[in-house]
Amino acid sequence: xxxxxxxxxxxxxxxxxxxxxxxxxxxxxxxxxxxxxxxxxxxxxxxxxxxxxxxxxxxxxxxxxxxxxxxxxxxxxxxxxxxxxxxxxxxxxxxxxxxxxx
Numbered sequence: 001x002x003x004x005x006x007x008x009x010x011x012x013x014x015x016x017x018x019x020x021x022x023x024x025x026x027x028x029x030x031x032x033x034x035x036x037x038x039x040x041x042x043x044x045x046x047x048x049x050x051x052x053x054x055x056x057x058x059x060x061x062x063x064x065x066x067x068x069x070x071x072x073x074x075x076x077x078x079x080x081x082x083x084x085x086x087x088x089x090x091x092x093x094x095x096x097x098x099x100x101x102x
Contacts, residue, residue, distance in 0.1 A: 016033075016089070022066040037089060048098065050082065
């Protein structure tokens with residue numbers, strides 16, 4: 001995964017299959033990734049319901065955690081599950097995010 005997808009009109013988020021893809025994104029493209037994540041959360045949770053605020057609040061934190069730590073070897077523990085939606089998006093479950101709360 002490279003951030004070249006953003007230059008070609010594609011979304012960075014669509015290229016995320018796992019934590020290593022987060023590390024491959026150029027630092028200057030991280031704000032774009034954060035905005036794409038927020039847009040996706042708003043889109044999905046406006047249809048399914050769910051905890052929007054806590055997830056919007058941990059977007060940059062989750063990006064940073066996946067860039068600094070070696071997940072899944074290094075374990076992440078979220079104290080409440082409704083702060084884990086972004087983590088799920090970054091760990092190969094983006095295609096199922098629309099099934100949230102079902």
